[in-house]
Amino acid sequence: MEEDNREIFNKNIDLKMWKKAIKYLAKYMNHVIGIVIAMIINAATDAALPLFTEYAIDNFIAYKTTEGLGLFIILYVLLLILKGMTIYTFIYLADKLWHLVSHDIRVDGFKKLQELSFSYYDRNATGSLFTRVTSDVGRLTGIISWGLVDMIWAISMIIMMTVYMFMKNVKITLVVLTVIPILAVISVFFQKRILFYSREARRYNSIITGAFSEGIQGATTSKTLVREESHISDFEKKTDDMRTASIKTAVYSGLFFPIVSVLGIIGTSLAIWQGGVMILGEVITVGTLTLFISYTLQFFHPVNDMARIFARFQFSQAAGERIMALLEADIDIKDSDEVIEKYGNITSDMPVPKLKGSIRFENVSFRYKEGEKVLDTFNLSVEPGQCIALVGETGSGKTTIVNLTCRFYEPTEGTIYIDGQDYKTIPLMYIHKNLGYMLQAPHLFSGTIMDNIRYGREDATEEEVINAAKMVEAHDFIMKFENGYNHVISKGGGGISTGQKQLICIARAIVNDPCIFVLDEATSSVDTQTEKAVQRAISKVLHNRTSFVVAHRLSTIREADRILVIDKGKVIEQGSHEELMKLKGHYHNLYTSQFIDDSNKDLFGTPEPLPVED
Template identity: 35%
Template structure:
């Protein structure tokens, strides 16, 4: 992503609220005008007082304080202060609205993008790092806009107006002051250029830390079980040490700007005070204008200091925006054609000469052929890494085949809309997933228009209705964020009920009974049999006792079908399946 596009792309979010944005900028400029007028008005008052007092001291006839003029100028000064406050308040109010709305839109686009990313993206990126782009990176951008945008406007217009005022007051002194501006800018920009790579490394290191923490908290029980606390702590220390190192470099490089700029400002103040004092003595500059000029020295150095103070915030925001737009620029799932299924599938599936590889030159599935009739149960067994999950990923179009074709009802699935195609599937996975919400809402997840009666019927068919009614509030009971307020087996029954309610034509079942007690295992198996009735089903089998009734059993090894048949024929062949079965049931036999 080109570096110059980062902030210009951010404008695409801000411009939707440009009315309020322009109003905020106008009010900020208005408040800057009121601020810049302050030294000038005070200078007029001081000049008048000095002139009056000097005339009175010299005994000039009729000399006295010009009360009416001074009073009028004080009124002007007070009105200026009120207008300054109103302008600042209004600018902050409208800018806050713009920032919050734009941030909401940015998060919405991120969420929408995540739903279009291919599964391969999540295989390559840590969930914690992706979560960090939703949270800390978006928040850094929001803070930069909220805290920095109006301050930058304030600083730029303050510089322009103060330069105009000092030129109006005294060209010679203004020339000295103006010379320091490019010197200050060049010094600051040099330091910013040196520190930017460290801010990028800092953002990446923070993303790595978020990913590490998320993974370790998710697997905390396993980590404790295997006594990996020390190893985890060492890895965390390595990540945080790296974060400390790049964070120190980024902060140190941006931190040395302030002392440098303060030194330039102090030197400028000293030189101009001497030169201004000499001009006052020579009568070329009034005391009031001298006072105004001194105030303008600080008003011209303050915006430059503000810009440099915001450098680290803007650099962090730039790095965060790069990470956000990296996600938004990722390619969507490729070749999602618009052809919709105009009628439900019958469940006929065929693999025709399918080849697939995750990485080039490392083929996993080669010349895979399979015909599945509607309503058949196909069990897939084999050792770890044989390609069982890969086969399901291809069928679901989480990945597309490298060569060959997968067809349903004679149609190449690559010619179908993914959304339309996947709506024909139901999945019950080993890791049951439920979201935070009521049980009723979780069951309705697969079919949003389901009635309460249909939900209850699906729960009864899945042998989970009685259990639900024993819970507080029954179907209205709220699941917590981790769904830990019910057991694993009960979650599996709920996912089966959800699949039944969706009434899919093709089922993907990752056998999920290995972590439950015998009674719940029997309930789950009965529910799964009901679910598979009349539907084409693909079962990734871990316990061979659950697939003895399968119409076809595929034995995979290294992405190839090494054996195929039903339970009895495969046992009779006394091959790999026979050995696997006997190893599981040697005690019973």
């Protein structure tokens, strides 16, 4: 999800959001105080260094003596040691604060993600949720901790330089300080624009990255359609946009630094003009003049820092708002107060009672937020151990039925009963812990095969795991790995075929032993032999369990106790396989197409898997 730069740019600073973010610093108050002290001392040393030159000129050089030079050197070295130490301290503390607070916010965000309902996941793309807990957090906490560093330094530096200058000479100080407001205005003006265009450039950069990835993956298609030229010219437009934004960034910063440094020189000239006259009148010394010169040459650093922080705060605000929105999002589906009162607060690591598994939908309607009705006064009654196959086109409402059963969503109207009880009055964890769910694309976690099979029940013994694997005919191929059950599945599941992954997922479901099982069957093809094994495994896991299957395999469909053909949120045909075939309707057409393709698989083998992006 692309953030709109323009919109964010004009927003005023939202103090509420920053207050919430700054609360995360409370735990690390000692770090914050440490940074403040280190920065004040650091600014003091920075401001004090020109004083050494002044002293040297006015004392050693003016009186042509090296007396006291030893002490001078010792003091200078001590000062630079002190400066080095403050640098060490603030980098250490600010960076540490950044990482500590990032970790804390990340963990809170992740915890929240574990509780949020699926309706939230529908509204927010996974990619955007991912960025929230990773780069957005980094950006927000980065500006908090480093912003603190820069701000304290800049403020102390300006104050100290001003104080030193006033102590030396009020008139020159007043004259040269006139430059500061102009510097501030110019810095704010430029910093905003520089940041804006650099964000633009970054946005184009990600567009270009996307274009590269398409260009690579779609290369064959481009060839066959003879679209290389048009793609190249599309791509050129994107790179031109990127170039324009980048050059604009550079032009603004290229204008900014010279203007600021000329302003600094104007300050210097003012100092020379005013100071020179005073030296001639012996009101000030040459050393003092050099002090003014170095200060005026350094003015723009702190002013510029302030402007930069100001601009970055405005831009990081969007990241902060996204994180806070996540942390404060409402959880739609959770145990009601009554349920909590009756059962206590059930968390995922507590044991729960077994359910029997009868399910009844009574006049259930459902619509996604602000959407059309996906399910309309739906009624269904399932006895424990029955298997229901759901058949129909994509978007017909099959998945909705499954989601409602799992209580990933709750009905908009009507009631769902589990074991005769309105399932909203049962703790969510009771339902989920009795539930098995298998996705279209088999999902494995990084870790060993053993970990994956016992994923749902950590206390399962090794024997139970092996038995489950044997039951689904996965044992043999697992044992072929060098480390057997300890074979590590890396990200993306390298070394294991899709079919084998499916088998492992089924084994996981068996170990979990749920009373309600939901299967969103895969359409993707696996090799014939594994396909057979998967079919046998599925029929084993369905046995004696209340189950809902979004079915694609004929073997599964035929084994079901009841088949529901769903179209536009309604059941249009229902019954056993034989009954539905006799109807010669929708099911009949689907079945014949499907069966021919299925039997072709036996004869021809499945198509070679196409290269998938890794």
